[in-house]
Amino acid sequence: xxxxxxxxxxxxxxxxxxxxxxxxxxxxxxxxxxxxxxxxxxxxxxxxxxxxxxxxxxxxxxxxxxxxxxxxxxxxxxxxxxxxxxxxxxxxxxxxxxxxxxxxxxxxxxxxxxxxxxxxxxxxxxxxxxxxxxxxxxxxxxxxxxxxxxxxxxxxxxxxxxxxxxxxxxxxxxxxxxxxxxxxxxxxxxxxx
Amino acid sequence: xxxxxxxxxxxxxxxxxxxxxxxxxxxxxxxxxxxxxxxxxxxxxxxxxxxxxxxxxxxxxxxxxxxxxxxxxxxxxxxxxxxxxxxxxxxxxxxxxxxxxxxxxxxxxxxxxxxxxxxxxxxxxxxxxxxxxxxxxxxxxxxxxxxxxxxxxxxxxxxxxxxxxxxxxxxxxxxxxxxxxxxxxxxxxxxxxxxxxxxxxxxxxxxxxxxxxxxx
Numbered sequence: 148x149x150x151x152x153x154x155x156x157x158x159x160x161x162x163x164x165x166x167x168x169x170x171x172x173x174x175x176x177x178x179x180x181x182x183x184x185x186x187x188x189x190x191x192x193x194x195x196x197x198x199x200x201x202x203x204x205x206x207x208x209x210x211x212x213x214x215x216x217x218x219x220x221x222x223x224x225x226x227x228x229x230x231x232x233x234x235x236x237x238x239x240x241x242x243x244x245x246x247x248x249x250x251x252x253x254x255x256x257x258x259x260x261x262x263x264x265x266x267x268x269x270x271x272x273x274x275x276x277x278x279x280x281x282x283x284x285x286x287x288x289x290x291x292x293x294x295x296x297x298x299x300x301x302x303x304x305x306x307x308x309x310x311x312x313x314x315x316x317x318x319x320x321x322x323x324x325x326x327x328x329x330x331x332x333x334x335x336x337x338x339x340x
Numbered sequence: 341x342x343x344x345x346x347x348x349x350x351x352x353x354x355x356x357x358x359x360x361x362x363x364x365x366x367x368x369x370x371x372x373x374x375x376x377x378x379x380x381x382x383x384x385x386x387x388x389x390x391x392x393x394x395x396x397x398x399x400x401x402x403x404x405x406x407x408x409x410x411x412x413x414x415x416x417x418x419x420x421x422x423x424x425x426x427x428x429x430x431x432x433x434x435x436x437x438x439x440x441x442x443x444x445x446x447x448x449x450x451x452x453x454x455x456x457x458x459x460x461x462x463x464x465x466x467x468x469x470x471x472x473x474x475x476x477x478x479x480x481x482x483x484x485x486x487x488x489x490x491x492x493x494x495x496x497x498x499x500x501x502x503x504x505x506x507x508x509x510x511x512x513x514x515x516x517x518x519x520x521x522x523x524x525x526x527x528x529x530x531x532x533x534x535x536x537x538x539x540x541x542x543x544x545x546x547x548x549x550x551x552x553x554x555x556x
Contacts, residue, residue, distance in 0.1 A: 151536060154543040161546065190546055193553060194518050200496035201403060201519050204395035207412050214390055217416055218383065221423050 148176065161187055288312055371435040378426050386426070390419050393436065396520065397443050403515050404447050406504065414450055418443050433529055440516065440530040451508060502552035510545035517542055 148156075156173045159165050165173065177183055207213045291310035369388070377385035397418050402411040421442050429438060503511050509531070516522045516530060527538045 151540070155536065155539040158539045158543045158546075186550065189554075190550055193550060196495055197499055197514075197518050200492065200499045201399075201515070203399060203519050203521065205399040205402065206395045207398040207415055208408065210391075210394065213394060213412070213416070214387055217390060217419050218387065220416065220420055221383075224420065224424075 148172075157183070161190055372431060375426065375429060375431065375435055378423075379429070386423055389422075389435070393439055394419070396436070397439065400440065400443055400515060400520065401447055403500075403503070403519070404508065404512060405450065406500075410450070414446050418446050421446065434526070437522070437526045437529055440520070440522070440526075441532075444512065444530050444532075448508070498553060502549055505552055506545055506548060510541055510548065513538060513541040514545045514549065 153173075153176060156165065156169055157176070159169070160173060288310045369385075371389065371392075374385045374389045374392075378389065394415060398411055398415045401414045401418070402408065405411055405414065418439070422439055425442065429435070433441075503514065506514065512531060513527060516527045517524075522530065524535050524538050524542075528535045531538065531541075
């Protein structure tokens with residue numbers, strides 16, 4: 148008997164899946180190697196152990212999150228592909244718009260840069276500081292609570308932290324903090340404005 | 341598509357039906373019905389399919405890659421691919437078989453990438469079917485007294501250790517057949533090989549597994 152055929156018959160014999168005719172075909176092999184009967188009995192026991200030890204189904208950790216994250220990924224993928232699949236004419240228009248916008252955008256960037264340089268070198272930095280987000284060091288009080296507000300319409304996230312007190316950072320103040328008047332960047336650490 | 345409207349979990353949770361045609365699905369919606377709804381853009385139906393099958397997909401991946409975090413990510417990737425490919429699914433095979441096929445592809449892609457990224461490191465043996473000899477001890481094995489019964493945890497560790505020493509193809513064939521209960525033809529479809537190859541892989545994988553566990 149060819150090896151391939153022998154392997155096939157032995158595999159199906161292990162699974163108790165041979166027809167009578169196939170069993171007769173395998174008999175000479177079994178007679179020649181009686182230890183195969185023991186191997187089969189051992190394997191059947193091993194299979195039971197295998198099934199007991201390795202469940203066919205294991206829910207992933209955080210199964211609900213698994214589904215919700217999957218939904219989000221698919222939704223985002225779908226949005227991306229639908230925007231990519233816009234009609235060719237619209238894409239052409241977009242490209243035209245893009246090329247018209249390049250010089251305008253470049254001009255706007257240069258203007259903003261010059262404006263920033265001018266403001267940064269201003270004798271009155273408070274004008275800039277007023278419009279900049281202040282940077283503070285905070286210390287937690289007895290209890291700190293946080294709230295996260297997701298605004299889907301504006302695609303923004305607001306994090307509200309309560310129970311913090313501003314901390315005067317002496318080191319930052321002595322060293323001038325993050326203040327860098329020469330380059331037009333101002334971060335409030337000294338409350339000078 | 342309608343999937344923007346509602347994303348919820350645990351709509352349908354239960355055993356995998358007998359086949360994609362809906363046999364044995366008297367009380368719950370069959371896979372075939374859910375697939376049909378998905379193909380019309382019903383995301384709720386897809387969510388139900390995910391809830392029903394995620395445990396099998398995750399278990400299969402985890403037994404192949406042996407890392408919880410990677411398994412979680414890969415299971416996500418499987419279902420993203422399932423969703424994308426569902427419009428082309430023609431139900432020639434059971435949905436679950438088709439899903440295992442996608443799982444197989446995702447896992448093997450991951451193994452290939454990992455093999456490239458970690459060339460020369462510990463993962464050299466990935467995809468190298470003959471690199472571990474049948475009797476090799478790749479992990480420390482506690483010598484058990486003959487009269488000492490293995491606890492469930494020990495048994496699992498022992499079996500997992502032996503499975504890890506098999507080549508990925510042998511391990512997958514064993515898992516699909518013995519753990520997931522697939523037919524030979526289904527395994528051939530999943531692993532993209534002939535039934536003869538499946539038989540051969542099962543034959544040698546079983547022998548090697550027996551040999552490893554006997555020695556340990």
